[in-house]
Amino acid sequence: MAGTLERKPILFTLAVTVAVLVGSIVMMAYPMLRPEMHPKLEGLRPYTPLQLAGRDVYQREGCVNCHTQTVRPLRTEVMRYGDFSKAGEFYYDHPFLWGSKRTGPDLAREGGKRPDSWHLAHYADPQKIVPRSNMPAYPWLAKATLDAASVKAHMDALGMPYTKEQLAELGTKTEMDALVAYTQQLGHAVAKVQPGGAFDLAAVNPFKDSPQAIAEGAKLWASSCSVCHGDEGHGGIGPSITDGKFLGQPGYGTDGEYFAIIAGGSDAKKAIGRPGLPDGGMEAFAGQIPPDGIWRIVAFIRAQQKHEAAESPGVEKREHETGGKH
Amino acid sequence: MNEEYRYDYRTVEGYILSAIVWAVVGLVVGLLISVQLFAPALNFAPWATYGRMRTVHTNILGFGLGVGAIFGLSYYILMRLTRRPLLFPKLARLQMWLFNVGILLALVTLSMGYTQSLEYAEMEWPLDIAIVILWVMFAVNVVGTMLVRREEQMYISLWYIIATVVGVAVLYIVNNLAIPAGLLKSYHLFAGVNSANVQWWYGHNVVGFVFTMPILAMFYYFFPKSTGLPIYSHRLSIVAFWSLVFGYLWTGAHHLVYTPLPDWIQTLGIVFTLFLIAPSWGSVVNGYGTIGEDWSKMKTDYLAKFFVLGITFYGLQTVQGPTQGLRVVSQLIHYTDWVPGHVHMGTMGWVALTVTASVYYVIPRIYGTEIYSVKLANLHFWLVLVGQLIFSFTGWITGIQQGAMWKALTPEGTLKYTFMESLVKNYPYWHVRSLGGAIFIVGMVVFVLNVLLTIQKGRALEAGRSAAPAAA
Numbered sequence: 001m002a003g004t005l006e007r008k009p010i011l012f013t014l015a016v017t018v019a020v021l022v023g024s025i026v027m028m029a030y031p032m033l034r035p036e037m038h039p040k041l042e043g044l045r046p047y048t049p050l051q052l053a054g055r056d057v058y059q060r061e062g063c064v065n066c067h068t069q070t071v072r073p074l075r076t077e078v079m080r081y082g083d084f085s086k087a088g089e090f091y092y093d094h095p096f097l098w099g100s101k102r103t104g105p106d107l108a109r110e111g112g113k114r115p116d117s118w119h120l121a122h123y124a125d126p127q128k129i130v131p132r133s134n135m136p137a138y139p140w141l142a143k144a145t146l147d148a149a150s151v152k153a154h155m156d157a158l159g160m161p162y163t164k165e166q167l168a169e170l171g172t173k174t175e176m177d178a179l180v181a182y183t184q185q186l187g188h189a190v191a192k193v194q195p196g197g198a199f200d201l202a203a204v205n206p207f208k209d210s211p212q213a214i215a216e217g218a219k220l221w222a223s224s225c226s227v228c229h230g231d232e233g234h235g236g237i238g239p240s241i242t243d244g245k246f247l248g249q250p251g252y253g254t255d256g257e258y259f260a261i262i263a264g265g266s267d268a269k270k271a272i273g274r275p276g277l278p279d280g281g282m283e284a285f286a287g288q289i290p291p292d293g294i295w296r297i298v299a300f301i302r303a304q305q306k307h308e309a310a311e312s313p314g315v316e317k318r319e320h321e322t323g324g325k326h
Numbered sequence: 327m328n329e330e331y332r333y334d335y336r337t338v339e340g341y342i343l344s345a346i347v348w349a350v351v352g353l354v355v356g357l358l359i360s361v362q363l364f365a366p367a368l369n370f371a372p373w374a375t376y377g378r379m380r381t382v383h384t385n386i387l388g389f390g391l392g393v394g395a396i397f398g399l400s401y402y403i404l405m406r407l408t409r410r411p412l413l414f415p416k417l418a419r420l421q422m423w424l425f426n427v428g429i430l431l432a433l434v435t436l437s438m439g440y441t442q443s444l445e446y447a448e449m450e451w452p453l454d455i456a457i458v459i460l461w462v463m464f465a466v467n468v469v470g471t472m473l474v475r476r477e478e479q480m481y482i483s484l485w486y487i488i489a490t491v492v493g494v495a496v497l498y499i500v501n502n503l504a505i506p507a508g509l510l511k512s513y514h515l516f517a518g519v520n521s522a523n524v525q526w527w528y529g530h531n532v533v534g535f536v537f538t539m540p541i542l543a544m545f546y547y548f549f550p551k552s553t554g555l556p557i558y559s560h561r562l563s564i565v566a567f568w569s570l571v572f573g574y575l576w577t578g579a580h581h582l583v584y585t586p587l588p589d590w591i592q593t594l595g596i597v598f599t600l601f602l603i604a605p606s607w608g609s610v611v612n613g614y615g616t617i618g619e620d621w622s623k624m625k626t627d628y629l630a631k632f633f634v635l636g637i638t639f640y641g642l643q644t645v646q647g648p649t650q651g652l653r654v655v656s657q658l659i660h661y662t663d664w665v666p667g668h669v670h671m672g673t674m675g676w677v678a679l680t681v682t683a684s685v686y687y688v689i690p691r692i693y694g695t696e697i698y699s700v701k702l703a704n705l706h707f708w709l710v711l712v713g714q715l716i717f718s719f720t721g722w723i724t725g726i727q728q729g730a731m732w733k734a735l736t737p738e739g740t741l742k743y744t745f746m747e748s749l750v751k752n753y754p755y756w757h758v759r760s761l762g763g764a765i766f767i768v769g770m771v772v773f774v775l776n777v778l779l780t781i782q783k784g785r786a787l788e789a790g791r792s793a794a795p796a797a798a
Contacts, residue, residue: 016488021575
């Protein structure tokens with residue numbers, strides 16, 4: 001058989017074609033006929049024109065080369081990012097953008113984790129927010145206004161629904177706004193896992209006033225909190241922790257309430273019963289920082305609050321000018 | 327130069343020179359992106375950002391260097407094995423120019439951010455159409471020339487060339503089916519999980535049909551020719567060929583382990599990936615059996631070591647790959663730097679060694695002369711070997727470290743490291759990796775010089791020959 005084939009190029013080519021098609025049909029073509037390849041979660045919404053424009057920017061800049069968008073069903077992965085990815089989340093994704101390399105973190109659960117202001121500042125200058133990051137800066141996106149006509153053509157090509165108002169709005173938006181809008185809807189169809197579970201809001205800090213705990217808390221603060229709340233807690237992207245208020249209302253919270261907001265993020269606001277900032281997007285740190293670590297951060301916060309109350313604003317200012325470190 | 331083949335050999339040389347030019351471009355871009363990993367300030371302009379340049383790097387090297395060399399060297403093999411010139415010489419020449427225009431347009435459009443975001447199928451739809459035309463031109467010449475061949479038997483290398491044409495046609499056309507949304511914008515016809523499955527069916531097999539089949543064609547032809555040793559086992563070649571061609575297409579899903587792709591597709595993909603070790607090692611055994619007929623060739627024939635090391639890396643690659651596909655291994659190393667370490671053993675080891683050795687064989691024969699310098703070729707060999715090993719090993723070490731840090735837990739059961747802590751740990755390794763890449767590039771520059779000087783020498787000889795009768 002093989003001996004004959006080797007003398008007949010056409011027959012040989014046909015035989016190779018058949019060999020190539022068998023695996024292709026079983027693994028690529030046949031699955032398309034099965035509904036399991038086209039699932040759609042109930043809560044999944046199609047892209048708005050602004051979000052699709054943002055997805056186009058994400059594609060153009062090759063974000064997929066460094067960021068995945070699929071959380072694997074592995075324990076540590078769910079702890080780090082959130083619930084594992086479901087097949088039904090990607091119904092509107094032409095193409096899928098799962099990626100193959102995590103030079104940066106996975107983004108499948110990025111939507112709603114942080115406020116818009118964080119993303120705007122981060123995309124413009126990543127190292128300003130995350131000092132040792134290697135992500136390129138994208139400041140030019142904030143200067144590029146969107147072209148409503150091409151976004152409309154893209155929406156039409158995909159058959160996505162939109163309103164005139166949504167298109168009209170595009171003229172006032174930049175590519176940066178679009179990228180943030182896209183980022184903030186990632187993972188919207190899957191309910192957030194409440195990382196902290198239920199919290200004891202009346203709990204008392206086991207490390208209360210321990211100088212060692214405060215020092216360790218300061219280290220954790222520097223690595224996880226200072227990006228948004230400032231080196232000394234005076235605020236920035238997130239609110240100040242030393243201005244006499246807590247979650248938008250006068251008066252500091254209890255130890256347990258601070259623990260809850262750090263562990264559970266913005267979702268804990270309801271349980272605490274304070275409003276916080278309207279677009280507040282405090283990240284949940286349970287799973288990333290062990291409970292003992294969170295208590296140490298609470299100890300540091302208390303120390304900062306006491307420190308602030310003890311010093312007049314003038315003293316604080318001079319200390320800044322001489323480069324005082326904490 | 328044999329007059330009958332003169333025109334076609336010039337075409338072959340044109341492809342080789344084109345491939346060399348694109349090699350230099352792609353390698354420099356590769357070095358740039360490897361440095362950007364630890365020096366983000368080098369993302370100095372929108373077109374030069376990592377996200378765009380990484381795509382430029384893979385496309386220019388895969389399709390500029392890789393496919394350019396494949397077209398040229400396949401035509402050379404085709405002519406030798408059919409014992410005649412190409413059936414359509416002008417078509418092959420036109421294809422060469424179109425190929426270069428296509429790669430240039432790919433370089434420009436990918437730098438501008440026009441991409442389909444499908445790995446190794448990033449080029450937008452107008453370029454896809456041009457690529458299909460290129461391959462049709464190639465297929466017409468390959469099959470046409472075979473039909474009018476002057477040698478009845480079709481040697482193994484021709485089988486692999488046929489498989490390349492068929493495989494690329496099926497894969498490229500299906501995965502590039504898209505909904506156009508503008509002159510340089512389209513959306514994958516397939517969505518979500520289905521889009522992922524089609525893409526990795528393509529993505530894995532394009533590695534098979536561009537970086538395996540045609541390179542094996544070169545290996546099976548140039549290795550015995552340069553050493554003068556017959557292939558160890560013809561029967562083994564037949565078995566390996568058919569099982570490779572049959573088995574390859576089942577395996578793409580191993581790129582999607584632990585994703586939302588249905589489990590049965592993942593598992594079946596992993597099973598066939600393991601099966602694929604057998605045909606891959608069929609060629610490895612054939613290579614070792616061949617050199618085993620006379621190991622002294624490793625000393626006396628400067629090209630033998632290129633081919634033997636090349637097939638060795640192919641053998642390691644095809645064991646490492648299936649190992650990575652296993653769920654338990656995939657958990658640890660998927661999405662980490664292990665994977666670029668793996669890929670570069672194949673490209674810098676197997677593909678680059680085999681292609682450059684084949685070029686060393688062909689260029690002097692076109693002019694009936696010897697290589698400009700065997701010493702330079704040896705220097706080239708050691709530089710690319712050392713550069714590649716440094717590159718791959720740092721990738722593997724970094725990858726295991728990343729994977730382990732992502733999975734590490736504290737005694738309380740919470741995550742031990744933040745993502746940034748895992749990233750910062752990569753920086754020293756990324757420095758070493760760039761060093762490995764730089765050494766590899768120096769080796770490739772030595773290769774380019776050696777080839778250009780050989781051509782210069784050959785052209786001087788040719789001019790002398792044509793001048794001689796006139797003077798007499």
